[in-house]
Amino acid sequence: MLIKRIFEIGVLTALSEPSAPPFDGAGSGTIVKPANDVFNRDLFGSILLPSREVKVWCPPGYDTSTQHYPVLYCHDGQNAMEDNTSWTGHSWRLGVALTRLLERGEIERPPIVVMIPNDSGGVAGLRRRHMEYGDSPWAHMYVDYVAKELKPMIDSEFRTLSGPEHTSAMGTSLGGQASFLSLWRHPDVFGNVACLSPAFQGQLLADVALNAQRLRDIYPTPRIYIDNGGDTEETTVPLFALEDHLLNWNPGYWWLDTQLQPGVDLMCQLLDRHEVGYRFHKEAGGRHNERAWSLRIEQPMLHLYGSKR
Secondary structure, eight states: HHHHHHHHHHHHHHSSOHHHOOOHHHHEEEEEOOOOTTTTOOOSSHSOOOOOEEEEEEEEEEEGOOOOOOOOEEEEEGGGSOOTSTSSSOOHHHHHHHHHHTTTBBBBSSEEEEOOOOOOSSEEEEEEHHHHHHSHHHHHHHHIIIIIIIIHHHHHHSBBOGGGGOOOOOOOOEHHHHHHHHHHHHHTOOOOEEESSOOOOHHHHHHHHHHHHHHHOOOSOEEEEEESSSSSSSSOOOOOOHHHHSSSSSOOOOTHHHHHHHHHHHHHHHHTTTTTTOEEEETTTSSHHHHHHHHHHHHHHHHHHTOOO
């Protein structure tokens, strides 16, 4: 009976959930590789911050104009646009979403998107991604590198609007923590951030609790977007979702957004206490995977780049 019930829940969920937008790669934009070997560190070698392939999405019309564009830096960038590079077989489909918003007139100037893949493998039993994105010295080293070395390379090679008001970071789960850390450590570089289902950790939360006034002093008008799925009083995340499991390997982590909610709540309370503006969106019943984030990816883009923001 339990197996039958799980299957019924999955079928009903697949039928009731909105389908992800049709995927057509980069939309009307173009994915390119920068001429510079942008993530090859000679200073620290290949152990602390190994090299990796960074890709850049140029928005529709970039090649035929002289316009300069804002820039969005995506952590876990291999999951941002291309299904075949996402570990679940389903990306955020960000290029498609930005193209769609541009065509509908809901954004006037889409960003150049810098997709930084997470590091794979491990060191002494630890996953490097957790080290680079979590509460650790590696995370500080990683976001410092993006701010101080990668960003100047991108600004020199592409037509960017380089000020903090035009520079954003975005990530999901631990990538959301890394994105907020980018703003936190470098508000003079990253003025905006989008954190989807963020795994905020204790050290960052404690630092925000004690020192959020510093953020306002350096850059008083950040644009901050935070969201989360998970259980609510009215909606429970389904244990099984047919589209997640049959169309691609999308484990879903049905419990994880609910588990992360206390950290999200605390971050929002701290921002409220220090009068730092932000937008929070609750995706009731949302799962913790790339497909779930693709279904609401327009929300952070409208907050950061919308014509009516």
